[in-house]
Amino acid sequence: MSMRIGYGFDSHAFRAGVPLVIGGLAIEHSEGLAGHSDGDVLLHAITDALLGAVSAGDIGTFFPPSDARWKGAASSVFLKTALEEVAMAGYRIVNIDTVLVMARPKIVPIAGELRERVAELLGLKPGEVGIKAKTPEGLNQDHVAVAHVTVLLES
Amino acid sequence: MSMRIGYGFDSHAFRAGVPLVIGGLAIEHSEGLAGHSDGDVLLHAITDALLGAVSAGDIGTFFPPSDARWKGAASSVFLKTALEEVAMAGYRIVNIDTVLVMARPKIVPIAGELRERVAELLGLKPGEVGIKAKTPEGLNQDHVAVAHVTVLLES
Amino acid sequence: MSMRIGYGFDSHAFRAGVPLVIGGLAIEHSEGLAGHSDGDVLLHAITDALLGAVSAGDIGTFFPPSDARWKGAASSVFLKTALEEVAMAGYRIVNIDTVLVMARPKIVPIAGELRERVAELLGLKPGEVGIKAKTPEGLNQDHVAVAHVTVLLES
Numbered sequence: 001m002s003m004r005i006g007y008g009f010d011s012h013a014f015r016a017g018v019p020l021v022i023g024g025l026a027i028e029h030s031e032g033l034a035g036h037s038d039g040d041v042l043l044h045a046i047t048d049a050l051l052g053a054v055s056a057g058d059i060g061t062f063f064p065p066s067d068a069r070w071k072g073a074a075s076s077v078f079l080k081t082a083l084e085e086v087a088m089a090g091y092r093i094v095n096i097d098t099v100l101v102m103a104r105p106k107i108v109p110i111a112g113e114l115r116e117r118v119a120e121l122l123g124l125k126p127g128e129v130g131i132k133a134k135t136p137e138g139l140n141q142d143h144v145a146v147a148h149v150t151v152l153l154e155s
Numbered sequence: 156m157s158m159r160i161g162y163g164f165d166s167h168a169f170r171a172g173v174p175l176v177i178g179g180l181a182i183e184h185s186e187g188l189a190g191h192s193d194g195d196v197l198l199h200a201i202t203d204a205l206l207g208a209v210s211a212g213d214i215g216t217f218f219p220p221s222d223a224r225w226k227g228a229a230s231s232v233f234l235k236t237a238l239e240e241v242a243m244a245g246y247r248i249v250n251i252d253t254v255l256v257m258a259r260p261k262i263v264p265i266a267g268e269l270r271e272r273v274a275e276l277l278g279l280k281p282g283e284v285g286i287k288a289k290t291p292e293g294l295n296q297d298h299v300a301v302a303h304v305t306v307l308l309e310s
Numbered sequence: 311m312s313m314r315i316g317y318g319f320d321s322h323a324f325r326a327g328v329p330l331v332i333g334g335l336a337i338e339h340s341e342g343l344a345g346h347s348d349g350d351v352l353l354h355a356i357t358d359a360l361l362g363a364v365s366a367g368d369i370g371t372f373f374p375p376s377d378a379r380w381k382g383a384a385s386s387v388f389l390k391t392a393l394e395e396v397a398m399a400g401y402r403i404v405n406i407d408t409v410l411v412m413a414r415p416k417i418v419p420i421a422g423e424l425r426e427r428v429a430e431l432l433g434l435k436p437g438e439v440g441i442k443a444k445t446p447e448g449l450n451q452d453h454v455a456v457a458h459v460t461v462l463l464e465s
């Protein structure tokens with residue numbers, strides 16, 4: 001048995017007039033996240049953590065923001081590619097842990113649903129996915145969503 | 156044997172007139188950390204890393220800041236709950252690594268004592284705990300303390 | 311077999327008139343990174359991740375910025391010390407994953423070369439090193455380079 005570790009980071013500014021999608025879940029909120037795709041900061045960080053763990057580049061290698069094909073794309077497409085890279089390298093996910101750093105909306109009330117959705121997209125059990133949230137105390141980042149993700153793989 | 160990975164993040168602004176407590180250690184300094192509890196940015200991030208590793212929610216799930224019971228609370232209470240969740244899930248901590256990002260005070264002179272204290276709170280040997288510090292170069296965060304924590308568990 | 315996890319963070323502001331060195335690689339760019347040493351944000355974060363994984367302090371413990379010896383030093387010197395600490399503790403690196411958060415220069419075109427260089431400095435195969443990059447969307451950090459690094463060790 002062999003193991004691998006990966007870490008992913010992403011950030012997107014909030015913007016009025018777009019829907020908020022985090023972890024593949026449509027969330028009721030007054031603003032969404034700016035970005036070429038659907039701006040799903042959590043799925044982007046998970047995608048990068050998976051790609052990094054198997055040394056397969058990053059989300060920008062596979063899906064350049066300059067490519068018009070990914071305008072408004074569902075980020076689950078990016079995640080699917082990362083899962084294929086993990087499988088091709090001969091690994092499977094042991095568990096994944098995540099933190100969302102954002103002033104609002106509150107994540108606690110939807111954390112269970114978010115965990116179900118992320119687990120489903122990753123082919124994991126909910127108990128193998130950690131969903132956490134922090135407000136950006138003292139960081140002057142109230143208009144940004146940041147995601148940190150770690151993942152452990154085994155072959 | 157099965158392993159798990161967790162990651163925790165926290166930030167608190169510095170504020171005059173409150174004592175500085177980091178890693179359960181009272182530290183001589185001109186300011187402390189703002190927060191509903193004692194503002195212990197390091198114990199909060201450790202607590203979240205442990206909870207996330209076993210998919211047990213986050214510090215806000217167990218100790219909502221809206222709950223008056225946790226006003227001024229010692230953060231070791233939060234940590235104890237996370238350690239119980241880890242034990243109930245059937246895991247033990249292999250090692251933990253941490254980074255404090257803050258302009259001051261200097262951590263190097265107290266790093267040994269901090270490592271002893273955190274190890275004691277976690278039931279670990281000092282050699283199983285990493286304590287590191289960085290100043291926030293270029294980040295305009297001189298009045299904030301940030302903590303990043305990773306943890307490895309095994310069953 | 312026993313495993314260990316480590317995490318490293320670093321940041322440096324961009325500054326005109328100095329060469330840009332990241333991951334031990336000289337990179338063509340209009341600015342470099344400010345710092346007492348060569349400002350290699352990626353090697354500093356890797357050094358700290360390795361030291362933290364074996365609870366051996368941090369880069370500042372071994373190489374205080376107040377020490378004139380390290381002025382303009384190649385950061386590969388710091389990394390070598392961390393690798394010695396890992397070996398002395400009886401561990402070897404399984405894999406390492408990294409993220410650079412910076413507005414420019416673009417990393418994708420040099421990611422392959424960067425991966426080769428970092429792997430060489432660590433005594434790893436390129437496939438055991440993850441190199442990723444993000445622009446700091448919404449973070450007002452366009453004039454800073456930030457690095458996050460995770461490492462997995464085994465004995």
Ligand SMILES: [Mg+2]
Nearest residue numbers: 010011041044
């Ligand atoms: Mg993104």
Ligand SMILES: [Mg+2]
Nearest residue numbers: 165166196199
């Ligand atoms: Mg806190």
Ligand SMILES: [Mg+2]
Nearest residue numbers: 320321351354
């Ligand atoms: Mg540095």
